[in-house]
């Protein structure tokens with residue numbers, strides 16, 4: 001009897017923990033000090049490898065643009081950029097008016113993974129583990145944002161860059177672009193959570209093919225296996241390239257992120273909990289999220305306008 005009561009109590013507290021995780025900012029981490037992860041320590045280490053930036057533009061439309069910006073290294077992630085990524089995710093967690101985010105690379109290419117200069121300097125297992133936990137935390141928090149996220153892939157997404165695309169809800173590939181998990185060629189497997197997320201996106205068999213063969217995924221193959229959700233036309237630079245592609249991505253996203261921010265954020269929360277939690281817990285979270293929009297402004301407006309859905 002006592003054991004049952006204890007089990008029930010543990011279950012209740014784990015449900016409450018998940019519900020808190022989905023509602024509260026900056027709590028979507030996988031690792032903490034319990035796992036030997038000390039954010040300040042690895043942050044200091046990463047800052048020793050500077051270069052490039054991760055830029056955030058939060059627009060009044062509720063759509064943000066997050067740009068990986070280190071064109072001279074094909075937008076590879078320097079140590080300081082990893083730290084900036086985590087800071088930008090924190091900013092997005094506090095953005096209560098946000099509905100969507102587009103993740104892209106500067107100058108017509110997405111991201112070529114870790115900056116190999118930094119990788120060579122921290123190639124010992126201890127530092128590798130710390131970097132891995134840091135990036136898994138940052139990318140898990142990116143994926144768990146109450147925003148609909150799209151990776152806009154132009155040019156190449158290699159290694160960690162390919163992993164970054166899987167930390168978004170959707171992937172749009174520009175014509176001529178390639179996503180490639182090159183890890184096998186580097187004697188590695190993904191460590192930023194890319195394998196776990198890829199498997200959930202394309203299934204075990206396709207994930208095995210992409211990782212085991214280090215296959216180049218072009219837009220056609222991407223659509224075929226469900227890694228890509230759409231293809232955008234990449235015009236020549238002379239035709240205003242970057243702006244045109246970004247505009248196409250914003251138009252695409254507007255189909256899913258149009259409408260009142262509280263409703264779009266609620267949509268993301270119920271889908272996220274549906275995907276991550278056991279059914280009973282997901283149902284309870286759905287009930288809680290439902291309670292935040294029921295009788296809310298968008299709901300009352302729709303009721304008053306007697307809207308029809310023909």
Ligand SMILES: CC[C@H](C(=O)O)C(=O)SCCNC(=O)CCNC(=O)[C@H](O)C(C)(C)COP(=O)(O)OP(=O)(O)OC[C@H]1O[C@@H](n2cnc3c(N)ncnc32)[C@H](O)[C@@H]1OP(=O)(O)O
Pocket residue numbers: 072073074076112113114115116117119156158159160161163182183186188190191192
């Ligand atoms: C494997 C997992 C790991 C992780 O998850 O942490 C990683 O991500 S490791 C990084 C995996 N990525 C690579 O190995 C990319 C290696 N680079 C290339 O294959 C090519 O540079 C390519 C295909 C990205 C671009 O080729 P292209 O001919 O168009 O240009 P360049 O090779 O001349 O590149 C221009 C310039 O960028 C530098 N560069 C590119 N990627 C990186 C990188 N990841 N780290 C550091 N620097 C990078 C390249 O060296 C050139 O610099 P330069 O000074 O002109 O030589």
